[in-house]
Amino acid sequence: MLSECRLCGSDDLTLWMREGRNRDLNYYRCGNCTLWNYDLDCGLDQTQYTETYVSPSDTGHRYNQDNLRSWAFLKQHLGEPGTLLDIGCGSGGLLHPAREAGWQVRGMELSEQTANNIREDQDLEVIVSNFLEYDNPNGDRYDVVVLRHVLEHLPDSKLAMTKIGGLLVDGGLALLEFPNTASVSYGIKRHLKNRGLKNKKYAQDWRPGHCNEFCRESFNYLLEQTGFELAVWQTYSNKDFANAFYRVVPVASKARALVRKKPR
Numbered sequence: 207m208l209s210e211c212r213l214c215g216s217d218d219l220t221l222w223m224r225e226g227r228n229r230d231l232n233y234y235r236c237g238n239c240t241l242w243n244y245d246l247d248c249g250l251d252q253t254q255y256t257e258t259y260v261s262p263s264d265t266g267h268r269y270n271q272d273n274l275r276s277w278a279f280l281k282q283h284l285g286e287p288g289t290l291l292d293i294g295c296g297s298g299g300l301l302h303p304a305r306e307a308g309w310q311v312r313g314m315e316l317s318e319q320t321a322n323n324i325r326e327d328q329d330l331e332v333i334v335s336n337f338l339e340y341d342n343p344n345g346d347r348y349d350v351v352v353l354r355h356v357l358e359h360l361p362d363s364k365l366a367m368t369k370i371g372g373l374l375v376d377g378g379l380a381l382l383e384f385p386n387t388a389s390v391s392y393g394i395k396r397h398l399k400n401r402g403l404k405n406k407k408y409a410q411d412w413r414p415g416h417c418n419e420f421c422r423e424s425f426n427y428l429l430e431q432t433g434f435e436l437a438v439w440q441t442y443s444n445k446d447f448a449n450a451f452y453r454v455v456p457v458a459s460k461a462r463a464l465v466r467k468k469p470r
């Protein structure tokens with residue numbers, strides 16, 4: 207059983223959602239910062255997310271459509287082209303349009319194989335590293351850092367933001383994307399799982415990959431603790447027709463946040 211919130215340290219935790227086939231994989235919601243904390247003692251599995259290479263030249267592919275949406279959002283908030291690092295850059299689907307727009311881009315990937323695929327296909331620079339362990343040997347600083355669908359997988363959210371801060375110039379921007387616990391779909395999912403109505407699809411040994419789940423409030427708390435301020439918050443889905451609605455009522459299942467590193 208979890209004794210304190212991994213983000214704020216509060217012991218004000220409520221058993222919030224019971225996951226898995228036997229409903230014995232527990233998420234606790236923090237009454238102070240609102241983070242959903244998965245109890246890591248129940249076991250985490252990050253091996254279910256391996257992806258195949260999709261060249262950015264295949265612009266009709268769904269994967270690239272998602273990347274192009276991220277870039278379309280990001281570019282409207284950027285000034286003159288500068289330097290950009292995409293952590294967990296996948297197949298380079300965001301680096302590609304950013305470079306086309308004049309940005310000096312670099313990716314970071316865990317896998318040597320993925321990095322090689324990108325280098326060969328696109329002649330892009332890719333650092334092979336776990337970013338929480340990356341020590342930035344040349345002291346590089348970027349104008350923009352991107353981290354999409356990674357934050358929720360990391361137990362130490364503050365370390366992740368501190369690492370991003372170390373890679374940014376003062377006033378630099380970071381784009382983060384992650385699921386939104388304040389969404390309609392999360393509310394329904396929680397309701398169903400707590401009643402055992404959506405759990406039979408899981409294998410006995412299935413374990414989640416998400417350990418820290420955010421909404422705007424808990425994310426803001428994280429920013430305050432790590433020297434950032436929120437510039438833009440938007441929720442989105444993969445259905446373009448629905449996104450006009452979600453611009454007005456921010457209850458979509460995924461969130462996109464542009465944050466600014468405060469000068470020290």
Ligand SMILES: [Zn+2]
Nearest residue numbers: 211214236239
């Ligand atoms: Zn908390």
